[in-house]
Amino acid sequence: MNKKIYLYFHDDFDGIVSCVLAFYLLKELSFKPIIGKPVYSEEILSWRKLKIKVKKPFASLDLPYRKDALVYFDHHSSNKPSKISKITKYWKFKQADSCAQVIFDYIKDKNLLGKKSIFRELVKKANIGDAALFSKFGIPPLETIKPKRAAGKIAVLLGNFKYDKGLRKKIINDLIKELDLEKIAKKNYIKERYKKIWPNIKVSLKKFKENSGYASQLHKKFGLVTYKTLSYRFMRFAPAVFYPKSLVWIGLVKQKKIYSIKISKNPWNHKSDILFKKGLHIGNILKKFGGGGHASVGAAQFTSYKKTKESMKIVVKEIEKNLLKLKSKSKE
Numbered sequence: 001m002n003k004k005i006y007l008y009f010h011d012d013f014d015g016i017v018s019c020v021l022a023f024y025l026l027k028e029l030s031f032k033p034i035i036g037k038p039v040y041s042e043e044i045l046s047w048r049k050l051k052i053k054v055k056k057p058f059a060s061l062d063l064p065y066r067k068d069a070l071v072y073f074d075h076h077s078s079n080k081p082s083k084i085s086k087i088t089k090y091w092k093f094k095q096a097d098s099c100a101q102v103i104f105d106y107i108k109d110k111n112l113l114g115k116k117s118i119f120r121e122l123v124k125k126a127n128i129g130d131a132a133l134f135s136k137f138g139i140p141p142l143e144t145i146k147p148k149r150a151a152g153k154i155a156v157l158l159g160n161f162k163y164d165k166g167l168r169k170k171i172i173n174d175l176i177k178e179l180d181l182e183k184i185a186k187k188n189y190i191k192e193r194y195k196k197i198w199p200n201i202k203v204s205l206k207k208f209k210e211n212s213g214y215a216s217q218l219h220k221k222f223g224l225v226t227y228k229t230l231s232y233r234f235m236r237f238a239p240a241v242f243y244p245k246s247l248v249w250i251g252l253v254k255q256k257k258i259y260s261i262k263i264s265k266n267p268w269n270h271k272s273d274i275l276f277k278k279g280l281h282i283g284n285i286l287k288k289f290g291g292g293g294h295a296s297v298g299a300a301q302f303t304s305y306k307k308t309k310e311s312m313k314i315v316v317k318e319i320e321k322n323l324l325k326l327k328s329k330s331k332e
């Protein structure tokens with residue numbers, strides 16, 4: 001009889017696709033894969049510290065490395081393991097657009113599973129979602145909020161039913177059977193849930209519009225949009241829906257009991273790229289506030305609203321200063 005192995009995966013779309021690919025891979029390696037549990041973003045630290053109980057042996061997918069994992073795949077550059085233990089027999093870490101891509105490459109490298117092309121579409125969708133390659137693939141901003149296509153529908157549903165373990169297991173099991181997102185998006189359990197969140201999406205979009213904008217003529221000139229998301233759902237790409245010409249977004253966001261300042265470039269407007277080439281670094285600006293991130297996207301977290309509001313003012317000033325500097329540089 002084949003040995004059981006439990007799959008633990010990041011709760012997002014990439015985590016789910018990774019689970020599907022790992023299932024096929026481990027079956028090929030003569031295991032009996034069993035879908036374990038999703039690990040939520042807030043649990044990542046506990047996961048890393050081995051504080052989340054797991055059934056063994058297990059596979060760790062799209063999550064930081066644990067030395068007790070038999071199987072391990074990940075792609076987040078900030079999670080790169082310094083050492084791999086002897087317990088971990090099957091693994092690959094690589095900076096890639098998605099963890100699904102890393103598993104797919106492993107399958108290819110080891111020349112396992114004949115019909116690899118059956119995974120190609122799923123992996124592509126995981127890459128688009130995880131690395132925000134929407135603009136590159138001609139996907140409009142609204143598709144990330146009010147999706148018409150199957151992959152978008154499933155991704156939005158995962159974001160809205162964040163702690164629904166059953167939904168994740170169902171999607172994974174269906175994908176293992178069909179490998180076809182279109183077919184799964186048409187199933188009743190997806191359609192019914194989608195109907196439930198639909199009114200909330202409409203309200204959130206309306207509220208976002210009311211609580212966002214160019215704060216001054218200077219901001220308009222810079223393409224700097226500020227917004228506040230306190231009592232409704234955070235939609236990462238909503239600024240691109242209402243302000244397609246914007247370059248940089250600064251938001252004050254409340255999720256659960258945590259406040260954060262989120263800054264991002266507009267990935268649909270390539271005029272924003274020049275700012276970062278010239279040296280604008282959002283992650284570095286947010287370091288002063290205990291946050292961080294990449295050049296073009298970052299965040300800082302706070303526990304009090306007052307502190308967040310005060311910091312937001314300073315951050316906006318800081319970004320203004322940076323943008324003014326870059327403007328004067330380009331005139332030289």
Ligand SMILES: [Mn+2]
Pocket residue numbers: 010014015062098099130
């Ligand atoms: Mn991922």
